[in-house]
Amino acid sequence: MGRVPCCEKNGVKKGPWTPEEDQKLIDYIQKHGYGNWRTLPKNAGLQRCGKSCRLRWTNYLRPDIKRGRFSLEEEESIIQLHSILGNKWSTIASHLPGRTDNEIKNYWNTHIKKKLLRMGIDPITHSPRLDLLYISSILNSSLYANSSNFNIQSLLGMQPIENTDLLKLASSLLLSQQCKDQNLCPQNYQCNPQILNHIQSHVQYQNLVQQVPYTEMVEPNMMNPYMPSFTDLSSQQHSVLNDWHRNNGTSLSTIAEENIPQLLSSYNYSNYSTDNQNLMDPPLSETTTLHSNNNSNQNLSFASVLSTPSSSPTQLNSSSTFINGSITEDERESYGSSNMTKFEIPKILDVNEFM
DNA sequence: AAGTGACTCAACCGCAAAAGG
DNA sequence: GCCTTTTGCGGTTGAGTCACT
Numbered sequence: 001m002g003r004v005p006c007c008e009k010n011g012v013k014k015g016p017w018t019p020e021e022d023q024k025l026i027d028y029i030q031k032h033g034y035g036n037w038r039t040l041p042k043n044a045g046l047q048r049c050g051k052s053c054r055l056r057w058t059n060y061l062r063p064d065i066k067r068g069r070f071s072l073e074e075e076e077s078i079i080q081l082h083s084i085l086g087n088k089w090s091t092i093a094s095h096l097p098g099r100t101d102n103e104i105k106n107y108w109n110t111h112i113k114k115k116l117l118r119m120g121i122d123p124i125t126h127s128p129r130l131d132l133l134y135i136s137s138i139l140n141s142s143l144y145a146n147s148s149n150f151n152i153q154s155l156l157g158m159q160p161i162e163n164t165d166l167l168k169l170a171s172s173l174l175l176s177q178q179c180k181d182q183n184l185c186p187q188n189y190q191c192n193p194q195i196l197n198h199i200q201s202h203v204q205y206q207n208l209v210q211q212v213p214y215t216e217m218v219e220p221n222m223m224n225p226y227m228p229s230f231t232d233l234s235s236q237q238h239s240v241l242n243d244w245h246r247n248n249g250t251s252l253s254t255i256a257e258e259n260i261p262q263l264l265s266s267y268n269y270s271n272y273s274t275d276n277q278n279l280m281d282p283p284l285s286e287t288t289t290l291h292s293n294n295n296s297n298q299n300l301s302f303a304s305v306l307s308t309p310s311s312s313p314t315q316l317n318s319s320s321t322f323i324n325g326s327i328t329e330d331e332r333e334s335y336g337s338s339n340m341t342k343f344e345i346p347k348i349l350d351v352n353e354f355m
Numbered sequence: 356a357a358g359t360g361a362c363t364c365a366a367c368c369g370c371a372a373a374a375g376g
Numbered sequence: 377g378c379c380t381t382t383t384g385c386g387g388t389t390g391a392g393t394c395a396c397t
Contacts, residue, residue, distance in 0.1 A: 014366080014367075015366075015367090016365075016366075016391090017365090017366090035383085037382075037383070038381080038382065038383090050382085050383090051367090051368095051382095051383085051384095052366080052367080054365085054367090054383080054384085055365090055366065056366085057363075059366085060365075060366095060382095086386090087385095087386065087387090088386090089386065090384075090385060090386085101385075101386085102364080102365075102366085102385095102386095103364085105386075105387085106363075106364050106365085107364095109363095109387095110362070110363060110364080126396075
């Protein structure tokens, strides 16, 4: 395994480590610790550069390294953390005891990323890949509708989407966006129920990855059309939060997860309007009842979308499908055993550290 | 059994940040 | 404040392995 040495300059060896080299490194570090990686190889009698020694130790020889398959909990943690942190592998690794950044990075690239892609979820934004759905929709509904040998999903590495409704709703989503962009949306625009189903599915996915305090949203804007970050809040919303902050003697950064949805839902976000408006906000906030709340006429706001975690009184329809309703065996392996609506943050996650 | 392509993962590279002088 | 050195991180590579034909 590994890379073949491309050169051996100055007697510095590269490539795979031998058991003898490993033993030398272990012996030296056990005796002297690993203070200076630069001088370590010389002192340890290794013909390696310090960088190589450090890497070998941190990724392989460290005694607290956990090897073997990632557990379901670990996988869920990685997905959650990645949705918050992006490719900050070392930070993610620091929340998974015994796992290295390299190992997590590899696991992400070889397993999780592909799995999400197959499910039609963008592994970068953790949002549905509407762009591909849109292309697919166009192609499926027009020129190539009857062509059995043309399949954009397979070309793009996606799982075949058999549910044509999903394609339609993707089109609807984009059309509604275009409509909105051009101010063509009628005041009484009725949101396509299929879109609602889709959003429900997406919210379920977000339940999986977004079970973190909202304060975490401050840092990376997750580019998720349904999940505006804290920094996306309008000044009015900030004002509400600040009022709350003043009344409770806390800072915004310390507002607890369970408080924000409650706080936000007390505010009528139908007034919410900014240039970078949420993709679905206008039609949804006017007409829809996404949640089976006790108030069936409650406006849909992103606050209610935000409040979907298990702490929320809002319960999604547990029979809702995940994106297109067909979860493969592979995906079931990862998600099937855990009820997404009941998913909880693993105890090892202390997201406050990200701040 | 042999060939082939996909997958895995240890290790390398280059860059940036931090530390030291 | 500037320069040099060291450390850490994220992206990428490619030999070994596996699965399929």
